[in-house]
Amino acid sequence: MENSYSDSYKAAGVDVTAGYRAVELMKQHVARTALPGLLGDIGGFGGLFELDLSGMPHPVLCAGTDGVGTKLKLAFLMDKHDTVGIDCVAMCVNDIICCGAKPLLFLDYIACGKNLPEKIASIVSGVAEGCVQAGCVLNGGETAEMPGFYPEDEYDLAGFAVGAVDKSRILDKNSVAAGDVLVGIRSSGVHSNGFSLVRKVFDVENNGGLNKRYDELGMSLGEALLAPTKIYVKPVLAVMEQLTVKSVSHITGGGFYENIPRALPEGKRAKISKKTAGTLPIFDIIQKTGKIPERDMYNTFNMGTGMILIVGKQDAQKAVEILNANGEDAHVIGFIENGEKGIELC
Template sequence: MNKSKKNNYSYGSSGVDVELGRKFVEMIKPLAQRTKTAANTPELGGFGAVFDIGSCGFKDPLLIAATDGVGTKLLLAEEASAHKAVGIDLVAMCVNDLVAQGATPLFFLDYIAAGNLDISVGTQIIEGIAQGCKEAGCALIGGETAEMPGMYAPEHYDLAGFAVGAVERAAIIDGKKIEAGDQLIGLASTGFHANGFSLIRKILTSEGIDLCDTSSFSPGQAIGDALLKPTRIYTESILRALAKVENGIKGLAHITGGGFYENIPRTLPKQTTAIIDASSWSPPPLFKWLQRAGNLGWQEMFNTFNCGIGMVVVVEPTQMEAITATLEENGETVSHIGEIQKSSKINQQIIIQNFETQWD
């Protein structure tokens, strides 16, 4: 009776390179060290990361946590080899959610999953994450890299980010104090940020537009470069405005997936409506280009994209000038985009007016 020869299996034969994973961790340790704060020692590789919140100076803190990803923008980043950019995006999407509640970002963790680990690509991603953490003032204290052959195509990867911040209990921004008469100011975005890219990719494919094509809206700039510009991080400017103008900011809305219609109501109390004047800021040429390329109506634009406004700030009317000045001093482009009115219509918490002058 013949016995069939048995194969010799190993983890490596399944497509997982454990040694490469160890090498990757060693390569990115210096990047994490750049984000070190007084409250942590980013020694990657342990079972858990340690953070000393007691050293941060809070008296009665609440912890705020946020998690997010970059969505299908990753597919364009893979095509254009813009891996560092999406690392910045990953941090921005999380920390902007924290500061929308008045929280100071403390630390960040990342998750990278790939069909096959490419050390060069992975290092570029972590470079972007470290840069984003530095901009946000938080520490990269840990993460996970998973090589998952069969789950992802060899050249594809996915990202997830996790951020934790803190705010004094008495200073949390929860929108409860918002009332009729409060004013709305918008902080300019850097582009599409990290939302709406499934629609963007659909338009690019259907209309035969290549990332390398020179844009008609910015001479000399490739379309891919414009689309892949990283998400703006608003933490420093907003935290400085909160510190300088006490009780001036009543609410903050990070304009992400769902655009104006989904995100602004998240910060509003019942019986209030945000009245947005769409003529109060100039649409960035990138957005108008996409609107024409995809034949998109203005409602689709405002329901999907940030339309040039990445953060909406609800302010006390008497403090609007001081808050605007502080934000502009810290690098923000600010527009007065509307106001809060009283409303009895529970399901209508945002009305966009004058859209025809800019978006029709």
């Protein structure tokens, strides 16, 4: 593409040569995600992936899409762009494993006010890291330079994941029964939800509070808030390979009150021990600083539990052991009972 350039387009704010430079810089990161099935290289019009359907007599594709949200505002303020890509991948792949599907490929979309190749490559490095953690291929993407639409130093980041599961292994929430157990897996922090409230609580754009250090966090507020979303794919799939998992809930925006009922059938409710589930210090700081009612906290944030598996009582301890053996902090946090669909915190 050495002969591809347009002075007129550049004068309008779009530098196509910067886009080519960004692609060259990101290739090393994309290469980290290569897996059997990947065909071709980045730079084409579409990403090709050859499906290996062995062990799947009735394969079903599962897709998910999401973005990072206003957490990106913190990345702008801190000028740190190499972790938000992990968030982007996490928000997509954590959703599709709730169906029992294994992520296969991921596409990203970056829209920016000005294409700065090094910054774009830094963002993509995080996307690639997320794909490595999820065990999927970064199969392509798009960078759109949009002067006049975004400020020059800002961007948006979204993604799209595709996975596959045999039809016989799709999770069926209707199998959830009274007496089943909820196994919670610890989050890494706020993840990528509730940041409009977080930014309001700390007034981060105006008072520079991101640099304030908290002893209970062991780091600055900004570092704690920017911690990337945990990717649960491999540990959860490890449990699914050994045990019957009836349903899974990814605790995202809407917190416990919105997401747990999505994993329940009618006539079943979850009773959860707040003490057993526990909270992370960052949420105590948010609640105290913002004087936020407890119910609003549990209806906005993950509170320290990023993923919940529902299993039979007889499988609960084994599920915890598998998750802990895979590097997660997991424990039983509640149980299922008959009643109006919803949750009860006690």
